[in-house]
Amino acid sequence: MNIRSRAIGKIVLCVSAWAALTSLLSSAHAQEAAFPVKPIRLVIPFPAGGPTDALGRRIAQTLGESLGQPVVVDNKPGASGIIGSAEVARAPADGYTLLFSNSDVFINVTGIVKKMPYDPLRDFAPVSLLARYGVAMMVRPDMRDAAGVPGLPGVLRAIQANPGKLSYGSWGPATYPHLIGEALARRAGAPLVHVPYRGASPALQDLLGGSIDIAFLGTAVAAGYAQKGQVRLVAVTGERRDPLAPDVPTFAEQGMAEALVRMSPWIGVAAPARTPDAVVHKLQQALVDALATQEVRRTLRDLSMEAVGSTPQAFGAQLRNDFPWMTDLIRAAGVVAE
Known part of the structure; x- marks a missing residue:
């Protein structure tokens, strides 16, 4: 094969690779735009029956109606919420597995558990801070x-x-x-x-x-x-x-x-890290809309919770602000894992 033929071959390969990459990117963008196309799993790392679970179930129903796909609550209790949270951290970053939990799971347990299976600041994509409660x-x-x-x-x-x-x-x-x-x-x-x-x-x-x-x-x-x-x-x-x-x-x-x-503990929703921004934005908007519905507002009132509704950026800032403060408080109190 002469030099000219080899050059033409390389050009063809480059063009083919670029076409394949463009096709993959276009497909990914199309999937994000169509999100969701299947049911979403909302993991609550506590048993059924508590206040967090009650709000989560109401949010799931309203969210499903808004997004046009079922949002299925999956209670995964154990290890102070670590078991369910770790499962979400390991899930595909596609927006179909979400963590619905309180500040204990995102912040507190990390202050005493030496070998955490996830990093709350790196392994989750904050979606929205939803509520505060007494x-x-x-x-x-x-x-x-x-x-x-x-x-x-x-x-x-x-x-x-x-x-x-x-x-x-x-x-x-x-x-x-x-x-x-x-x-x-x-x-x-x-x-x-x-x-x-x-x-x-x-x-x-x-x-x-x-x-x-x-x-x-x-x-x-x-x-x-x-x-x-x-x-x-x-x-x-x-x-x-x-x-x-x-x-x-x-x-x-x-x-x-x-x-x-x-202080007032809070409840928020997060997705696995690296979930596409477009998917996170769509989920955040649907969650904020859910907080404005009469059904969710009634549930919040019955649970004596205060609606928040935030951007992913504001929720992320809350996590970064609370993490060192609560970790120092836990260590100063001498609280250790049991």
């Missing part, structure tokens, strides 16, 4: 200190009087209730027994059954059980009282003003 501390109805002191001071005195005998349930190691429980023990100067569960719902059931003494739940749901006399509400997190439990003072009002109990 948490109520509940105790057994008969739990009071010997002198009958009410509220948080009475609980702290009861802990002091029974060192190592009273227990509290969390949603798993390093979750928000775990941090609050450890803060209570430090303030009381006496140990509390930590009983980690796979979510809020099983912890609540054991509190109702008398197996543990203290548990934590979204304020609105906890208030419903308190109205039936099944639990007693002691304090709520946040800067102000919850409108659905106006008679329950905040932790700060009762002298426990640490930043931990003044």
Whole structure:
């Protein structure tokens, strides 16, 4: 083969390669534009029945109606939410597998688990921050200190009087209730027994059954059980009282003003890292639209949650801001994996 023939052959190969690449890119763009063309899986890394699950199911229904494809809720509890979250991190980056979870899973667990199967800042593509919520501390109805002191001071005195005998349930190691429980023990100067569960719902059931003494739940749901006399509400997190439990003072009002109990945990949606921007944008817009519907607004109100709705960039900034702050807080509190 002469030089001219070889040159022509190389040109043909280059043109063919370019045509193939152009075809692949065009196909990819077409798929992104058509998204979604099949059902979407919404992974909730907690058991069914809790507040996060309740909101997730409502969002899934509304999102499916908006996108024209079913959005199927898949509860994957375990290891403080790590199991379900890791599954999403490993999923194809095509927008068909999403993580619906709270700040515990994105931030807190990373502060104590040395060998995490995912990096919350690198392995997820933030889609939207959806809501913020308050948490109520509940105790057994008969739990009071010997002198009958009410509220948080009475609980702290009861802990002091029974060192190592009273227990509290969390949603798993390093979750928000775990941090609050450890803060209570430090303030009381006496140990509390930590009983980690796979979510809020099983912890609540054991509190109702008398197996543990203290548990934590979204304020609105906890208030419903308190109205039936099944639990007693002691304090709520946040800067102000919850409108659905106006008679329950905040932790700060009762002298426990640490930043931990003044903050508001949040719920957000993320996709696997490297999910195409066009797909992320379409999902984000559909989620923000869902927050504006009457059905979702009613669910948020019933759960005493505040709608947010953010851009992917704003959600990413929230993650980057909260990560070092919460990690330092967890380490300063001496919370370790169990």
